[in-house]
Amino acid sequence: MEKTTIWETCTRIFRETxxxxxxxxxxxxxxxxxxxxxxxxxxxxxxxLEKAFSMRFNTxxxxxxxxxxxxxxxxxxxxxxxxxxxx
Amino acid sequence: xxxxxxxxxxxxxSAAWEALIDQARRVQGxxxxxxxxxxxxxxxxxxxxxxxxxxxxxxxLGGATTEMMEAPLVLALEALELGCEVLRSDYNTFAHxxxxxxxxxxxxxxxxxxxxxxxxxxxxxxxxxxxxERVRQITDEVCRxxxxxxxxxHEHTYCEVVLxxxxxxxxxxxxxxxxxxxxxxxxxxxxxxxxxxDRLPSYVHVNDVESLSGKYGLMEWxxxxxxxxxxxxxxxxxLVPYVRNTARIVAALFGGSAKCLVLDLDxxxxxxVVGDEGPEGLVIGEGDPVGEAFKAFxxxxxxxxxxxxxxxxxxxxxxxxxxxxxxxxxxxPLKRDDFVAFKANWLPKPDNITAIAAELxxxxxxxxxxxxNPAEREHVRxxxxxxxxxxxxxxxxxxPRLLDExxxxxxxxxxEEDQERTQKYQENALRVRLQESIADYGAYLASLxxxxxxxxxxEVQLDRITQLINKTNQFNLTTLRQSRSQLEALMEKAExxxxxxxxxxxxxxxxxISVFFGHMAGEELWIDEWLMSCRVLQRGxxxxxxxxxxxxxxxxxxxxxxxxxxxxxxxxxxxxxxxSLGFVTLGGEANGTSHWSLDLASYQPFNVEITSVEEx
Numbered sequence: 001m002e003k004t005t006i007w008e009t010c011t012r013i014f015r016e017t018x019x020x021x022x023x024x025x026x027x028x029x030x031x032x033x034x035x036x037x038x039x040x041x042x043x044x045x046x047x048x049l050e051k052a053f054s055m056r057f058n059t060x061x062x063x064x065x066x067x068x069x070x071x072x073x074x075x076x077x078x079x080x081x082x083x084x085x086x087x
Numbered sequence: 088x089x090x091x092x093x094x095x096x097x098x099x100x101s102a103a104w105e106a107l108i109d110q111a112r113r114v115q116g117x118x119x120x121x122x123x124x125x126x127x128x129x130x131x132x133x134x135x136x137x138x139x140x141x142x143x144x145x146x147x148l149g150g151a152t153t154e155m156m157e158a159p160l161v162l163a164l165e166a167l168e169l170g171c172e173v174l175r176s177d178y179n180t181f182a183h184x185x186x187x188x189x190x191x192x193x194x195x196x197x198x199x200x201x202x203x204x205x206x207x208x209x210x211x212x213x214x215x216x217x218x219x220e221r222v223r224q225i226t227d228e229v230c231r232x233x234x235x236x237x238x239x240x241h242e243h244t245y246c247e248v249v250l251x252x253x254x255x256x257x258x259x260x261x262x263x264x265x266x267x268x269x270x271x272x273x274x275x276x277x278x279x280x281x282x283x284x285d286r287l288p289s290y291v292h293v294n295d296v297e298s299l300s301g302k303y304g305l306m307e308w309x310x311x312x313x314x315x316x317x318x319x320x321x322x323x324x325x326l327v328p329y330v331r332n333t334a335r336i337v338a339a340l341f342g343g344s345a346k347c348l349v350l351d352l353d354x355x356x357x358x359x360v361v362g363d364e365g366p367e368g369l370v371i372g373e374g375d376p377v378g379e380a381f382k383a384f385x386x387x388x389x390x391x392x393x394x395x396x397x398x399x400x401x402x403x404x405x406x407x408x409x410x411x412x413x414x415x416x417x418x419x420p421l422k423r424d425d426f427v428a429f430k431a432n433w434l435p436k437p438d439n440i441t442a443i444a445a446e447l448x449x450x451x452x453x454x455x456x457x458x459x460n461p462a463e464r465e466h467v468r469x470x471x472x473x474x475x476x477x478x479x480x481x482x483x484x485x486x487p488r489l490l491d492e493x494x495x496x497x498x499x500x501x502x503e504e505d506q507e508r509t510q511k512y513q514e515n516a517l518r519v520r521l522q523e524s525i526a527d528y529g530a531y532l533a534s535l536x537x538x539x540x541x542x543x544x545x546e547v548q549l550d551r552i553t554q555l556i557n558k559t560n561q562f563n564l565t566t567l568r569q570s571r572s573q574l575e576a577l578m579e580k581a582e583x584x585x586x587x588x589x590x591x592x593x594x595x596x597x598x599x600i601s602v603f604f605g606h607m608a609g610e611e612l613w614i615d616e617w618l619m620s621c622r623v624l625q626r627g628x629x630x631x632x633x634x635x636x637x638x639x640x641x642x643x644x645x646x647x648x649x650x651x652x653x654x655x656x657x658x659x660x661x662x663x664x665x666x667s668l669g670f671v672t673l674g675g676e677a678n679g680t681s682h683w684s685l686d687l688a689s690y691q692p693f694n695v696e697i698t699s700v701e702e703x
Binding site for chain 1: 125326
């Protein structure tokens with residue numbers, strides 16, 4: 001999957017999840033940059049991303065995803081290797 | 088779903104609510120449901136749902152995390168026409184919240200407490216090798232633990248409790264042998280669930296997670312990753328079914344269940360069109376796979392009927408053809424007599440459905456409509472927005488599940504009345520026929536040979552009394568809903584007068600059909616509750632009860648009765664109730680509530696065609 005497509009989808013999901021239509025995200029965006037990105041929203045984000053990209057994060061990965069860049073990298077890696085289920 | 092946003096933008100809030108609720112009833116996926124939750128929050132800031140029947144206080148108690156449940160649960164309740172104020176307790180705080188009379192939950196005094204528990208909250212487990220007797224002891228301990236918690240909370244708040252039972256695990260360390268060993272984890276969980284079901288008191292309602300998790304599959308139900316990260320007891324894929332199931336129990340507590348199922352005939356109850364193919368040509372019963380599917384659907388409907396759901400027919404057909412199908416195909420599980428109303432004609436279906444509701448004296452919102460024809464469903468939905476319409480597929484094998492999925496017949500208790508309901512309505516139809524043949528109404532009443540039992544509330548009848556209080560919408564002066572435990576508390580108060588009426592006549596027993604209670608306020612007997620089942624309208628029961636209440640009121644020292652009428656969307660029927668009984672008006676309030684007074688010194692008892700008896 002093209003990185004740009006992943007970024008577009010991620011931006012849409014972030015905007016919906018945080019209810020901010022003008023929100024912009026970049027590789028260095030972390031939880032402290034976005035109002036309301038608490039542990040609950042983090043889980044909601046992961047669930048939504050899993051659904052949108054038909055993939056599954058590993059337990060270890062779920063906590064390690066500290067910034068948006070890492071999330072996108074992981075999604076790109078998974079979709080590229082066809083290992084969407086992370087097994 | 089942005090059309091909901093557009094409607095909010097153009098400030099068409101009632102249309103926005105309607106669209107939101109419609110979506111909330113249909114949507115299955117978690118992410119879509121959560122989007123709807125966000126729209127609901129936006130919309131609720133503008134205006135409350137105009138179709139709310141009631142707003143209640145809910146405490147969400149955490150065995151697991153409760154945070155993710157709140158918004159979806161609120162939306163699921165809105166979809167059942169209930170508003171709510173929620174108090175949430177955090178992960179693993181439930182025991183303190185339930186036990187401590189000064190806990191935030193106890194102070195909040197919820198109407199309903201929902202305990203989000205899961206297997207982790209089972210306090211003790213069998214050890215490897217424990218025998219049956221030991222496992223039974225541990226099961227008993229676990230049940231007592233939960234019953235004590237519920238009892239304490241109930242003692243402090245009088246609230247109803249919705250309690251999860253426990254899902255088994257998708258793993259089986261003992262393999263298949265576990266099914267034979269009492270100490271096996273899943274074996275033990277099932278034992279605990281069965282025991283809880285047997286022993287929980289009437290104010291605790293089981294949220295049957297064991298069945299629900301089985302229905303969706305244990306691999307789907309629980310996602311360990313989200314437990315490790317967020318103590319999430321139900322996977323996100325199954326969160327919507329879980330909150331819907333929970334909301335249904337709550338709605339059933341507050342009278343939100345449907346009463347009657349209106350069914351089409353051709354290609355709904357059987358395969359084929361009886362008017363074209365004749366009764367012999369219909370596909371129903373053994374020997375044909377599709378016929379078996381229709382038969383299974385009829386058997387499911389029969390089970391609904393046996394538990395008190397009324398069945399009615401609404402079909403575009405010649406009546407003789409429709410009836411012939413039931414006469415000539417005796418292998419069909421359903422018989423003509425299983426239906427309380429039978430409309431087979433060529434009138435538009437909404438007209439027939441309105442007539443059915445009127446005949447049964449229930450609101451259209453208490454009806455569920457089932458028809459294989461999408462055009463008919465759309466027509467009915469459009470003309471009668473209050474009715475619940477089931478979306479059928481094109482395969483009769485799906486019908487039982489699709490109807491079951493709608494979950495509109497959830498109830499928290501069954502009384503004997505429920506099981507006999509169809510019979511009672513049929514007896515009523517006989518009474519109407521007699522009335523038509525006797526021109527003079529007084530002579531008709533006399534010919535009914537009515538006998539009534541009037542008594543204060545008692546334990547035996549309390550389930551039925553609770554049910555009537557929470558279900559009756561039309562003949563209901565104050566629409567004051569009460570839980571069983573609130574009524575139990577009332578019965579103990581000396582200054583409170585309670586009464587119920589049971590009525591029998593030559594056609595049979597009408598059962599417990601009217602409920603009253605009031606309290607002494609100075610020299611007035613203030614009437615808090617007066618309601619009656621509409622199937623005994625204009626039989627003299629109101630007058631009989633008025634006679635009884637004045638007599639008992641005098642004993643309590645009352646010099647007058649004080650009646651209150653609080654108008655709702657459904658109780659216009661009784662706006663002149665007090666006037667017709669000779670009360671004088673004391674005036675009204677801005678919201679339409681009116682107050683009435685009856686002087687006991689000058690009261691002349693009504694003559695009624697009902698004999699008061701100790702027992703009939």
